[in-house]
Amino acid sequence: MIEKRPVVLLLLATAAILVGTTITMIAPFRWINDQKLRIPGVKPYSVLQLEGRDIYIREGCNNCHTQTVRPLLADVERYGEYSKAGEFVYDQPFLWGSRRTGPDLARIGGKYPDAWHYKHMANPSSMVPETNMPSYAFLNRPLDTTLSERKMKALSYPYTQGDLDNLEGKSEMDAIVAYLQKLGNDIPWRAATAAETALENPFKSDPATISDGREIYSRQCAKCHGAKMEGGAGHSLLEEDYPDNKFFKIIHDGIKDAGMPQFGDSLSSDQIWKVTAFIQSRKAK
C-alpha cells in the first residue's frame, strides 16, 4: 500500500517522528523552568558579564569546558555543589557542553581571585605548566560595546545607563573574568563550606602526617611556592611564623586579589591540616 503512495508515506513518517518529539521535547517545557524550581538568589547577567559570556561563546570555550556539575561523588568533590535547573533560567543559550577536555566551570566563580584569571587566561601554562588550554592574551583589546544595550534588551535583563557607561575602557579580558566570577555563585554553596576554622591541628607532626602533607604540597602548592618552598608565583613559605589555624584559614579561603587560590573545595579539612603540619615542620629546620 504505502509502497505506492509517497505522500502518505511522508505524512506517516512525520507523524512517527512527532510522537517522541512531543513527549520528550515539547511536553517538558511545562515542567522545566517551572516557577517552583526557581531559585530566588539567581540573578540575570550584568552588561559586563553578558559581554563576557558572548566572548566565551565566540571563542568556543564550551568545546573544552562543561558547565554542569552532576550529583555524583567525584563531580561534587571536584567541582562543588551539583547544578540545579533553577540556576540556568537566564542562560540563552545553555552552555553545559559535552566534553571535559578542561575542568567543569559551573562553580568557577569565587574559586580564584581575579588576578589568577588574568594571568591564567593570558598564558595558561604559566599557572598550570602542563595544560593544553590555548592562550588568550589577545583578549586584552578594548571591548566592543556597540551592541551591549540591544543585547540586554533582547534578553530582557535589567540594566541602567550607569551600567552601560561603566563599560567605558573595559577590555574583553575584564568582561570574561567578570563572567567567570559570576558562575555558580548565585546560590550560597561556598559559604556553607567555610567556617569551622578556630580549631587545633588534630594531626601531630609524626612522619606519616608529614609524608601525606608533603605529597599534597608537591601536587597542589609546589607549582607556585616552589618545590622546596623557596617561592615562585607565590613567595617562599619558609619565613612565615603563623599559628596553625591561620595557615588553615589562608589555605582554605585563599587570599583574594593576591593570587592565592582557595583550596576549601578541592582539599578536605584533614588534608589542609596535614599540609599545614608539613609546612610547619619545614620551617622548624
Place this chain on the structure above:
Amino acid sequence: MKQPVIYEDDVVKGFITWSLVWGFVAVLLGVFISLQLAWPQLNLPPYLTYGRLRPIHTNAGIYGWGIGSFMAFFIYITQRLTKAPLWSPKLARFQLWLFNFTIVACAATLLAGMNRSKEYSEHEWPVAILVVILWVIFSINIIMTVIKRKEEQMYISLWYILATLVGVAVLYLVNNAAIPVSLTKSYSAYAGANDANVEWWFGHNAVAMVLTVPPLAIFYYYLPKSTGVPIYSHKMGVIAFWSLIFMYLWTGAHHLLWTPIPDWVQTLAMAFSVMLIAPSWASVFNGYFSMNGQWHQMRENHLVKFLIFGITFYGLQTLQGPSQAVRTFSAFIHYTDWVPGHVHMGTLGWVSLTLFAAIYYTLPRIYGTEIYSVPLVNLHFWLAVTGQLIFSITMWIAGVQQAAMLNATNPDGTLHYTFMETLVRLYPYWHGRAAGGIIYLASLLVFIYNIFRTISNAPSKSQTKTA
C-alpha cells in the same frame, strides 16, 4: 514509451567532487585539532584556536562531506529507482552552487567567531536561512521526482530518503529558533535546561537523520548493486524503518544523563536507546543475510568489502551507543575521550566507508569508464580502516583510564587525583590518535588520486547523457 530515460548526472558529479573537497578539509582540520590537543603551541590566536576550529571540523564533516554526498546519491538513486529523470535539473544546479556557498559562509563566519554555541548548528541565523532554502529546494526536487515516477513500487531506499527530508526539516527549524540582535549575533529562543533538552533532541537526531538514515538509504541501494543479488528481506527493511524513525526521537536526553532535566525524560531516553538495538541490528542482519552464499565476494569485490565493514561498524556503533545511554555507564564515560572514540567509529567507519563504496560504484558509471586502479582501492581501504581503528581504540582506552582516575578516591573520601594529573596521562593517547588521523588522511589522498585518475581517463563525451 520506448525512449530511454535521460538521467541528470552532471550535477551528481558536481556534488561528489565538492563533497570530496569538504571531506578532505574536515579530515585535515580533524588532524590539526588533534595535534592542537597534544601540542597547545599549535593554537594560533585569535582565529586558529581549538575552540574556533573544532566546530568547523564537525560542520565540514557532517554537512560538507556527509550532506554533500547524500545530495549526490539521493539525486542519483532517486532517478534510478523511479525510472524518471530529475524533476528540475536547473534547480539542482542552483542547489549545488548554493550548497557550496553555504558551506563557505558557515566556515568563514565560524572562524570569525560568529557562533551560537549549539553543537551541530553553531552557525548564526543568516547562514541558517541559507540552509533552510537549500533544504527546501532539495526536498521539492526529490519529492517531485518521486511523485512523477515511472516505477510504481518504491524501494526501501526511497523510504529512507523521504524520511530524511522531513526529519531534517523538523529538527533544524525547531533548534534554530533564535532572537536576533544583529546580523552576526543572536540568542537561543529557549533558556537553560529547556535549551539543553531541545538541543540534544536535535543533536541526537542529527545523528539519526544525517548519519544513520541517509547512509542506510545508500547501503540498501548499493549493496545489491555491488553483489548482484537482491537484499535479503524488503519486509525486514520496512519494519526496521518504521521502528527506527519512531524510536530515535525519544532518545535525545541520553546526552543529558545526570544533568538537571527531569528524571523521567532521562529514563525514557535510556529505555528507548536500548530498544533501538533491534531496528539497528535488523539492518545489519539484512546486510549480512544478503551475503549468504556471497561471502567470497569480500575477497573479490572491493565494493562489498567497504559496505560490509561499514555495516559492521554501524552494528558495533549501535551496541556501544545504547550502553553509553545507560545511567551508570554514562556516569563513568560521559565527558571523557571515550565519546570521540564512539563518534569516529561512526563517522570514519560506518558513514565514510559506505560513501566510499558508493563513490567507487557511481563515478566510473556516470563517466563511462572503469576505476583507475583496484590495488589503490584496496590500499585506501586498509589505510582507512587502520587509521580509524587506531583513533577509536586509543580514545576508548584513554576514556576509561581518565574516568577511572577521576573517580578514584582516598580512604577518607577525598579525591585521589587532581584534574591535571588525569590530563597529563592523556597526552600519549592524543599522540596516538593524531597518528591514526594522519594514516586516515593518507588513505584519503590515495582515494582522491585514484578518483582523479579515473575521471581523467574518462572518454571526453560521456555516453550516459545528452543522447
